Ligand SMILES: NC(=O)C1=CN([C@@H]2O[C@H](COP(=O)(O)OP(=O)(O)OC[C@H]3O[C@@H](n4cnc5c(N)ncnc54)[C@H](O)[C@@H]3O)[C@@H](O)[C@H]2O)[C@@H](O)CC1
Ligand SMILES: Nc1ncnc2c1ncn2[C@@H]1O[C@H](COP(=O)(O)OP(=O)(O)O)[C@@H](O)[C@H]1O
């Protein structure tokens with residue numbers, strides 16, 4: 001459960017369960033404040049610190065942190081949105097224990113301080129910031145002062161990462177027990193700065209009843225499910241992935257995906273190319289194999305070889321009838337399919353046909369495991385799920401989850417904050433990668449890496465999450481200046497980090 005991300009509601013349940021089991025809420029608040037105070041000391045040098053306190057427990061944390069900083073001899077001033085008398089519960093207790101002066105938020109001038117600690121709103125943010133709170137946030141953002149956010153930058157939704165009204169641009173954020181989706185989803189992620197997770201004495205056991213369904217895509221989520229080559233294994237144990245190539249003038253994307261599938265750990269990889277492209281492809285492949293495959297009838301013959309267990313369709317393929325026929329043939333044969341790029345676009349006028357084939361294929365698999373993995377970027381997503389894309393107020397998590405449930409597929413909704421969602425409601429958010437991934441062909445490589453994990457028998461959700469994370473790690477390992485071709489070569493480094 002180390003990978004779990006908790007919605008604000010789930011975090012509230014974790015707090016309540018801990019309190020019900022005997023830990024007073026004020027003790028949790030004091031521990032949270034101790035972590036905030038330690039971070040504040042680190043970030044402020046010896047300079048004066050402003051603490052902004054809101055009307056709820058986030059404000060309570062600010063009061064308790066102010067008390068700790070003050071008793072450590074630091075120059076602190078506290079600015080409140082609501083006077084002490086207006087606070088309730090643990091926040092009122094914390095405010096009562098703070099013996100320094102409290103000023104109104106309207107008198108807060110960020111230029112007077114080395115650090116601003118933002119305790120206006122956290123998990124309880126319920127509506128857009130306005131009035132004094134919004135004005136104070138805007139003043140802090142406009143000033144060259146460091147900001148430390150308590151739990152979440154005020155104005156960021158912990159559930160969705162959305163900015164409600166305006167939001168604090170933090171240099172650092174201290175959150176408690178587990179991160180929230182809003183720490184990883186954009187734009188929230190960009191508002192958080194460096195995130196630390198403080199242990200405030202909530203036991204991991206509370207997660208058994210909360211049963212979170214949102215995770216960070218990373219080794220803690222998938223490591224137990226990844227296959228590593230067995231000592232006495234042979235290549236067929238690691239699966240045989242097939243990548244479909246487009247016509248002669250459009251073979252690069254398939255070759256990128258095929259190389260990535262091989263480097264990603266598939267035992268064998270074959271490119272299926274139309275006759276017109278065979279020579280072009282042959283001239284550029286070595287360990288990757290090549291076969292001709294011109295039409296759906298020929299594909300069905302080839303599908304008789306059940307060692308071919310995973311297919312990648314879309315990169316450079318063309319978005320016409322042939323893409324639809326091939327995808328239906330693969331799913332009809334019960335094989336797993338990574339559908340990307342043109343393969344997705346091909347179904348824009350009849351998405352139901354794809355979803356029906358995916359549903360049928362999943363029903364034939366052990367445990368109803370999804371056979372289809374869709375890897376759209378936002379534009380491709382919109383083609384397949386136009387109504388979802390047009391609906392107001394859906395977060396990227398909501399979009400991917402709703403799409404996965406509808407399609408009976410694992411949906412990988414790409415971008416800086418790629419979300420991977422399964423039809424059963426699980427979702428993962430990826431935080432690996434760099435902006436250098438925004439370059440042509442990196443999506444083709446991702447399709448190949450995901451296919452490699454599927455080929456080895458990893459379940460579809462974990463395979464997709466692992467592939468996305470590895471792809472990002474490969475980009476980090478290469479560093480600035482990468483192009484798509486560089487990514488597969490970095491995978492050995494990523495595996496070395498994973499497998500030791
Ligand atoms: N015992 C606990 O439950 C613990 C809670 N902790 C802190 O408590 C926070 C959550 O506390 P709360 O649930 O009280 O929530 P918040 O303190 O985030 O805010 C809730 C309050 O703000 C008001 N509000 C919401 N949006 C507003 C807006 N846009 N403008 C004006 N007012 C608005 C609400 O009516 C409510 O009074 C966490 O973020 C964390 O910092 C920590 O102290 C750890 C322990
Ligand atoms: N700013 C960014 N930060 C991190 N990753 C990114 C960023 N922009 C794009 N990516 C990733 O790069 C890849 C691009 O894929 P895609 O849009 O399909 O490109 P192409 O079709 O050119 O291969 C995806 O994995 C996406 O998540």
Ligand SMILES: [K+]
Nearest residue numbers: 118121152154
């Ligand atoms: K905050």
